[in-house]
Amino acid sequence: MEVIRIHHPLDPRQIPADPVVLAMGFFDGVHRGHQAVIRRAKTLATAKHVKLAVLTYDHHPSLVYRPLEGDDRKYLSTPERKLQQLDRLGVDRVFLVSYTGEFAAQKPQEFVDNYLVAFHTVTAVAGFDHTYGKKDVATMDLLPAYAQGRFDVETVAEETGDEKKISSTRIRAAMKAGDVDTANALLGYLYRSTGVVVHGEARGRTIGYPTANVLTPENEWLxxxxxxxxxxxxxxxxxxxxxxxxxNDTFGDNRPITVEMNLLDYQGNLYGENVEVEWHHRLRGQVKFDSAEGLIVQLKKDETATRDYFSQVAAD
Structure with a gap:
């Protein structure tokens, strides 16, 4: 997959001359709704015998308009992971645009002329709620007027789950609530995060459950x-x-949040390893135990449930 990184104003020399079907969106998470847009664009590209391209951004557009704090700074898919997902979906070319104040200042007609036409777009495809500027003047309904017959426009209808719109907002809410099962269902795949294994308090090994302490990036959702x-x-x-x-409030109050993983039947030194975590299924919430012994009893139950879960996964 070819990735073309763009900073406004566009240098036309960056853009290959061949025509493309262009899917547009920020695509945080590349969830099932995003996948529907890209699949439709892929179908059109195949029918027209042209490449499938995606226009997306290296950081969230909201950063340009307001201060971002806390969860607003987190991504379901960092740029690197988003590119991996797009590659898996069969995208041929990605225009990865740096979303800056100057880029955002373009009027819709300028955006279309400066970018969509310059990309040699034959059909532009996006979700029903996609905007490319102010919401009242940059909707998919208005895009054909800005296109002025130079390319076709196709709008992909809302994708739903449980009769509700599938959206990055819903997935973030599920993640925050610890409902990774719902998040995975809406994503259409198992969520992954990254990190590096660091030293912790080494308390797990003293109770028979050694853990890998994963230091996670601040900009990724957990x-x-x-x-x-x-x-x-x-x-x-x-x-x-x-x-x-x-x-770990069994061992004290007001402790920091940590990510600690006990691997089944693993022996080895993981310190310093760059790792990925693939989140499968929620077992339970956090419980404060009266003693380490109570925690050990629960961990044994968790281990049994985990082994049963992966045995079932292997059987399926």
Missing amino acids: PGIGVYTARLKVGAIWYPGMISVGR
């Missing part, structure tokens, strides 16, 4: 506090286990 089944990728190998997002 499921809310709770215990989950997951897999950890080390190098090219995936290891199943159970993972906790929590404060």
